[in-house]
Amino acid sequence: MIGWWKRARLDESVRRRLLFALARAEEELIETHVQNALDVVAAVGDSLTVGRALELYLEALEPEEPRATIIAKRVLARLEREDQERARRRKRRRRTEED
Numbered sequence: 001m002i003g004w005w006k007r008a009r010l011d012e013s014v015r016r017r018l019l020f021a022l023a024r025a026e027e028e029l030i031e032t033h034v035q036n037a038l039d040v041v042a043a044v045g046d047s048l049t050v051g052r053a054l055e056l057y058l059e060a061l062e063p064e065e066p067r068a069t070i071i072a073k074r075v076l077a078r079l080e081r082e083d084q085e086r087a088r089r090r091k092r093r094r095r096t097e098e099d
Contacts, residue, residue, distance in 0.1 A: 029067075030067065030070055030071060030074065033061065033063060033067075033071045034071055034074045034075055034078065036057070036061075037053075037054055037057045037058075037071060037072075037075045038075060038078065038079070040053050040054075040056070040057045041053045041054065041057075041075070041079070050076070050079060054072055054075055054076075058071065058072065
């Protein structure tokens with residue numbers, strides 16, 4: 001996809017707008033994959049490990065590299081952030097209950 005526009009004779013402002021539009025589209029595509037992969041992880045619950053659920057999602061949808069790696073890293077980072085937030089809430093609840 002990108003190869004043709006590098007060879008095309010485009011005005012610099014058009015080339016710049018195209019580059020930005022393609023970057024936004026790529027980010028939205030990755031975010032959609034991340035949300036869908038998180039839905040799969042939630043759907044399987046404890047019946048599969050997070051790693052296995054993510055692996056199955058990526059195998060089924062077959063995103064190419066480096067997109068697959070980006071998706072996997074973002075999913076894992078989001079899950080870690082959610083775990084940290086839950087731990088903080090539990091800690092605050094315990095402190096509140098002790099007071």
